[in-house]
């Protein structure tokens with residue numbers, strides 16, 4: 001498969017018995033407790049679970065932003081995060097953030113060339129590649145705009161393009177489409193699906209939107225309330241390439257009911273636990 | 280900008296209103312002076328000032344005053360940026376450095392620049408150097424505080440995103456931290472420039488042998504009252520030119536700011 005947005009496919013992620021205790025000023029918070037999760041190469045794995053259960057904590061550890069207390073996280077058999085060693089962040093595991101992190105001081109094109117340039121590609125080479133990527137993803141018209149000049153939906157698309165140009169093994173998305181209106185969200189979700197149809201990546205995607213989870217994922221992993229563990233895994237077997245049509249299929253409604261039940265149960269527990277803490 | 284736009288700008292309502300209010304002020308002042316209203320009796324009328332303008336500005340000395348004030352402001356101001364920006368960045372990035380230098384800064388900062396004049400004259404070999412030093416101080420603290428503030432406010436998401444895209448520490452500094460603090464640096468510069476003019480004028484009045492502050496003060500001492508007003512207006516115009524230049528530079532260096 002030849003595409004400007006890469007060809008390396010995905011990496012295999014194994015999260016094994018990971019525990020993370022935050023310890024700010026001695027007030028220990030057990031965020032993740034002995035959590036295990038495997039993501040196959042090229043698999044789109046969606047993580048859902050009650051607020052504050054430890055999803056971001058897990059993703060940040062995989063990204064290399066912080067350490068874990070025990071367990072191991074491996075990428076293609078190489079330990080990237082253990083209790084004693086955290087491999088620094090790198091372009092093989094790129095993060096797309098909840099509130100977006102396009103650099104406001106660079107134009108769209110400069111944002112896209114950022115990765116290739118800091119990784120040592122020449123400016124001209126990076127620029128050519130970036131123009132190809134923008135063309136392939138239909139973003140050429142906004143190449144010279146600043147992020148402050150484009151809509152939030154466009155920003156998300158650019159940010160996905162900025163990640164994909166580096167041909168990462170893993171794409172980490174932490175509630176990337178949160179706080180978007182339903183229409184824009186639909187468009188950006190389709191954009192992500194189309195991009196990943198061109199080049200498969202291993203994806204860890206966090207969301208609170210269960211419809212989004214089913215539309216995008218190969219597998220939906222439902223976490224328990226804090227401390228995070230895997231409660232239930234649901235395989236989403238719609239064929240790819242997917243279109244919006246899957247959302248009106250009978251199978252979709254069936255899966256939706258399953259996911260809702262599981263998540264609702266955990267949300268209840270989280271809520272009750274919160275009430276108890278308050279009391 | 281094309282001709283139509285320029286015409287529009289010249290004949291815009293805002294400009295017209297501004298013109299009317301300035302003209303009105305001058306008229307009131309002229310009338311007040313003729314009627315010998317209290318407070319205005321001793322002030323020269325605009326017509327008198329106007330008459331002595333040509334006499335003043337035809338002297339090369341007058342422009343020498345402009346040049347000496349401007350060169351003091353520019354050298355003190357640039358020195359303050361050259362020392363203040365790196366210092367502020369270092370203080371923002373290293374906790375140890377911050378812990379050792381910040382207390383010194385905080386003790387010095389509340390001292391008004393003019394309070395430094397006597398010590399400065401004793402310390403520096405020439406008056407010129409001591410004035411330059413006082414101007415430097417005027418802009419310096421503002422710069423440092425603004426740089427620290429904006430460096431501290433950089434959203435950690437940008438740093439993380441940059442790391443995740445494969446940046447080396449060098450890239451984080453040049454491509455993330457520096458552009459992120461630039462708007463703050465320009466705010467510091469604009470404020471610092473205002474302080475600099477206040478300081479230079481006062482310092483010239485106290486210790487100078489030239490400059491617009493000296494011109495204004497010596498006109499008072501010599502009884503040339505219209506020239507006091509000319510000196511004051513000159514200072515106003517000089518300050519306005521300086522801050523416009525900073526704004527222009529800011530626009531040019533941080534083009535993305537216009538889009539926010």
Ligand SMILES: Nc1ncnc2c1ncn2[C@@H]1O[C@H](COP(=O)(O)OP(=O)(O)OP(=O)(O)O)[C@@H](O)[C@H]1O
Pocket residue numbers: 022023024029030031049050051052053054055056057058226
């Ligand atoms: N830096 C930190 N220091 C201390 N506690 C933290 C820190 N970061 C997160 N926590 C705590 O760890 C727990 C898990 O947080 P995390 O952000 O991983 O949850 P989340 O599942 O991503 O939640 P949300 O769905 O709201 O984003 C929370 O109770 C949170 O308060």
Ligand SMILES: [Mg+2]
Pocket residue numbers: 055056057174
């Ligand atoms: Mg989170």
